[in-house]
Amino acid sequence: MRKKPETDRVVLVTGAATGIGAAIAEAAIAAGHRVLLTDIDAEAVRTTAGRLGERAAAVALDIRDPDGWVKAFDAAEAQFGPVDVLVNNAGIIHTGHARDLSLQQHRDIVEVNLLGAMTGIHTALPRMTERGRGHLITVCSMTAFLALPGYATYGGTKHALRAFHHAVALEERHGPLHFTILHPPSTRTKMLEQELADPTSATAFSEKATTPQHVARVVVDAITTKPVEVVFPAFSGRVQRIAGVFPQLIRRLIPVIEAKGRRERQRLINTGKTRLSAVPGRTE
Ligand SMILES: NC(=O)c1ccc[n+]([C@@H]2O[C@H](COP(=O)([O-])OP(=O)(O)OC[C@H]3O[C@@H](n4cnc5c(N)ncnc54)[C@H](O)[C@@H]3O)[C@@H](O)[C@H]2O)c1
Structure with a gap:
C-alpha cells in the first residue's frame, strides 16, 4: 500500500x-x-527563496564551515522549528584530467x-538523535559506482x-534516524554546463540528461518512502x-561511451544548446 505523503517537515537544503x-x-x-x-552564494539563495513564498527562508552556508552549519x-x-530532514546536496566539480x-x-x-x-551529517546527528527523529538525505552521483x-x-569524493553515508547509517541503525542516498544521472544544471565546456567530460553526455525537477521529485518522495538508496533511471x-565493479569491462566499454558522449556534446554545441540549465528536459 502506498504511504500517505508526509507533509510539513522542516527541511534544510544545501546548495x-x-x-x-x-x-x-x-x-x-x-x-x-x-x-x-542554504548556499555559499548568499545573494542568489535569498533571491531563490524569495520566489518560493513564506514557507521558504534562506541563510548563507558554506558547507566547509562547521560554525556555519551550527548557525544554519x-x-x-x-x-x-527543529530540522526534520537534511538534504546534503551542495557539490562542485573542476573539470579536466587529474594531471x-x-x-x-x-x-x-x-x-x-x-x-x-x-560536516553536515556530523552536525545533524546529535541534534536529530536527541530529538528522537530525523532523516539524512545525501545527493550523491552515479560516479559513486563508476570510475x-x-x-x-569528483568520482573519488x-x-x-x-x-x-552507509557506514554511519549502519552505526545508527538502532537509533531513530533514517538515511537515504540518491544517485542522479547527468542533470541539466550549471554544473552540466561547466562539463559541456570541457571535452574531457564527454562521458557525461553519453546518456540523455534529466531535469533538476525530476531529481527533486525523487528526493521529495524519499521524505515519505525513506528508501535506503536510489539509482536512477532505474535500469541504466x-x-x-x-x-563499475569490473574495471576491465569499463576499459573495454569506455571508447564506445566516450565516442557517444562526444557526439552528443558536439550536437548540443552545434545546435547552440549550451544553456542546459534553461532547456526543459525529460521528465520521466
Ligand atoms: N548536474 C549533474 O549532472 C549532477 C549529476 C549527479 C549528481 N549531481 C550532484 O548534485 C548536487 C547538485 O548539483 P547541481 O548540478 O545542482 O550543481 P550546480 O553547480 O548547478 O549548483 C550547486 C550549488 O551549490 C552551491 N555551492 C557550491 N559550493 C558550495 C559550498 N562550499 N557550500 C554551499 N554551497 C555551495 C553553488 O553556489 C550552487 O548554488 C551536487 O552534489 C552534484 O555533485 C549533479
Whole structure:
C-alpha cells in the first residue's frame, strides 16, 4: 500500500540557490514542507527563496564551515522549528584530467563534496538523535559506482561519500534516524554546463540528461518512502552500478561511451544548446 505523503517537515537544503538544490526546495514546498534554503552564494539563495513564498527562508552556508552549519541549524529552528530532514546536496566539480588540475582544485573538490557533506551529517546527528527523529538525505552521483575519465577526484569524493553515508547509517541503525542516498544521472544544471565546456567530460553526455525537477521529485518522495538508496533511471542506473565493479569491462566499454558522449556534446554545441540549465528536459 502506498504511504500517505508526509507533509510539513522542516527541511534544510544545501546548495539551494540553483540547480538540483533549488528544484528540491521548490518541490518540497509544493509538497507541504517548510524549507531553509542554504548556499555559499548568499545573494542568489535569498533571491531563490524569495520566489518560493513564506514557507521558504534562506541563510548563507558554506558547507566547509562547521560554525556555519551550527548557525544554519539554529536559523532553521528559529524560523520553522527543529530540522526534520537534511538534504546534503551542495557539490562542485573542476573539470579536466587529474594531471591537469592543480592540487588546490583537487583539494577544493574533496573539501566541498566530501568534508562539507560529512560536516553536515556530523552536525545533524546529535541534534536529530536527541530529538528522537530525523532523516539524512545525501545527493550523491552515479560516479559513486563508476570510475570515469575526467571525474577522478569528483568520482573519488562521491565513492567516499557513499561509503561514509552507509557506514554511519549502519552505526545508527538502532537509533531513530533514517538515511537515504540518491544517485542522479547527468542533470541539466550549471554544473552540466561547466562539463559541456570541457571535452574531457564527454562521458557525461553519453546518456540523455534529466531535469533538476525530476531529481527533486525523487528526493521529495524519499521524505515519505525513506528508501535506503536510489539509482536512477532505474535500469541504466543498475547496469552502470554493476559495470563499475569490473574495471576491465569499463576499459573495454569506455571508447564506445566516450565516442557517444562526444557526439552528443558536439550536437548540443552545434545546435547552440549550451544553456542546459534553461532547456526543459525529460521528465520521466
Ligand atoms: N548536474 C549533474 O549532472 C549532477 C549529476 C549527479 C549528481 N549531481 C550532484 O548534485 C548536487 C547538485 O548539483 P547541481 O548540478 O545542482 O550543481 P550546480 O553547480 O548547478 O549548483 C550547486 C550549488 O551549490 C552551491 N555551492 C557550491 N559550493 C558550495 C559550498 N562550499 N557550500 C554551499 N554551497 C555551495 C553553488 O553556489 C550552487 O548554488 C551536487 O552534489 C552534484 O555533485 C549533479
